[in-house]
Amino acid sequence: MKVHTALSIAGSDCSGGAGIQADLKTMTMQGVYAMSAITALTAQNTTGVRAIQEVSPEFLGQQLDAIFEDITPDAVKIGMVASGELIHVIAEKLRQYGAVNVVLDPVMVATSGAPLLKTDAVQALTEELFPLALLVTPNIPEAELLSGLTIHTEEDMLRAAESIGNRYDCAVLLKGGHRVNEANDLLYRQGTVQWFRGERIWTENTHGTGCTLSSTIAANLAKGFSLAESVERAKAYLTGALKAGLDLGKGSGPLAHFYGLTNA
């Protein structure tokens, strides 16, 4: 029987709620063999990011060579990549190995507000990684920065997604988690629009929602589901993981990756 494999290229969150740790938990729960290439170590918890230690571009390249020369991932999720040098190595290696099903979460700022991407690296991200991605998954502040538009309404979301998708010639899932009353996400690709509407869960514990969504999409692409099916399944997984009512830490707590993990 074929075993499906996925790779997360992202930063480590020592508190286990976001980044590599969220991705490995998520991909495993989706029944996919999960691998990781770590771009940075972060010292963070549910209350914020305290320190960031980037790996060298050479070492990131070595991790990617070790993975691709041995086990080819059926999908790749890219999360926090803080600098232009690291972005460049990823682009080079993904091209060299012909990586498929690349889902790019353009992580710029943590849930707590801490910057995770250097401002001068935004251009490297859009020029080097967007063209390699099957899907890009900005949240509302990221979509505002990428499109130059202000987003308040669903109409604004549509205009921003269109602008990003047309400018960079990629599919865009604009996540609506930062809106006040809804949690509806918009998929825009090649002129078509599809809404993924979800129940808004009233909780402060949303640390790692973006990481979890993008790695669920990548895992489902690895299993052979279509892009729309993968987004649908990811949205359902995320709603369940928020709804379970896990409450850990003093700040914005992590998600529950299986239903028994709750103190509700």
Ligand SMILES: Nc1ncnc2c1ncn2[C@@H]1O[C@H](COP(=O)(O)OP(=O)(O)OP(=O)(O)O)[C@@H](O)[C@H]1O
């Ligand atoms: N309170 C909520 N209830 C239901 N769904 C939510 C809630 N908050 C976020 N989501 C969903 O979580 C997913 C991630 O969206 P969000 O906008 O939070 O991403 P993000 O800001 O990149 O995440 P992160 O906080 O990890 O950086 C989306 O599918 C969004 O609709």
Ligand SMILES: Cc1ncc(CO)c(N)n1
């Ligand atoms: C390592 C890492 N990646 C992404 C996020 C975004 O939530 C975070 N807080 N930490």
